Amino acid sequence: MTTKILVVDDDQEIRELLDEYLSKSGYQVATVADGEELKSHLEEFGYPQLVLLDVMLPGDDGFALCQFIRRESNVPIIMLTAVSDETDQIIGLEIGADDYIAKPFNPRQLIARIKAVLRRVQLNEEKVSDALPKQITFGDWRLDTLAHKIIHLETNEEHDLSGSDFALLMLFLTRPNEVLDRDTISFATRGREALPFERGIDVQLSRLRHRLGDSGKYPQYIKTMRGNGYILAVPVSVEH
Incomplete structure (x- = not known):
């Protein structure tokens, strides 16, 4: 079954880049620009296998959306943070994000982080089922x-x-x-x-x-x- 990834970022160029790169890597990708689009997408399609969530968003920021998601789901969340802002990374982890990656990022590094988080989730699910x-x-x-x-x-x-x-x-x-x-x-x-x-x-x-x-x-x-x-x-x- 194809892994579904939801990208939440207000930068259209980044959304298109991630859509192209992740799709070429074998993932099924959906992109939204803000919290309202995120909530509409989740209501219509349900939760994906992983969420890439930018911190700096119009309206509800990434921290608020991370808390919203955590109230409903344990889906893995990787936060996209400013390269020099360790505070963003710490806050994201404190409210339930699974990992973070700083912008600008190397696409290969992002794929490695995604695979690592999904591998951890799969191992946990196997333990539960065994x-x-x-x-x-x-x-x-x-x-x-x-x-x-x-x-x-x-x-x-x-x-x-x-x-x-x-x-x-x-x-x-x-x-x-x-x-x-x-x-x-x-x-x-x-x-x-x-x-x-x-x-x-x-x-x-x-x-x-x-x-x-x-x-x-x-x-x-x-x-x-x-x-x-x-x-x-x-x-x-x-x-x-």
Whole structure:
């Protein structure tokens, strides 16, 4: 089945360039110019397999649209950001984007990022269809692997997880008490090695810790092992 990609960018030249390049690479491509066109497209055609979402858009910007999408879907989102603006990249990851690429970008690099994110999604889906347990309890939380949400055992507080957040948590839950380095985490959540000085992993870990109420000075769930990586330090039990 052909992978469908939706491009959201107000620059017609970029839309046409991406349409041509992605189509030649074997993807089915649709393009829209702003949030209104995005919402109309989703209402008529449903969600694609991946969204390329520019940050700077008229009307609702890319951040607002990313939040809109996340309220309804875990479809992978790659943000297109200004080359020098690390803040855009961090905000995008904090609100649920799966990856980002800075403009101007090399089309081959973009294809590599798309393939990496889609590969990660496919691996996660294969795990779910194969032998993934229905529920995993860790500390004071329970993960519903089918609904991609965590539920607090005492308060019943719930948090939905984006695709990359789910992949990150599953990585820790399947390898508890094991120190995981940044490349291991990046492969699990983005399908690629971590880039030098990349802040995305720190942002994603911070977001997951916040979901778990574990973002204080001394986290009890996901602990930092200075110079080595991170470790899940609470008991884990599995329910099939």
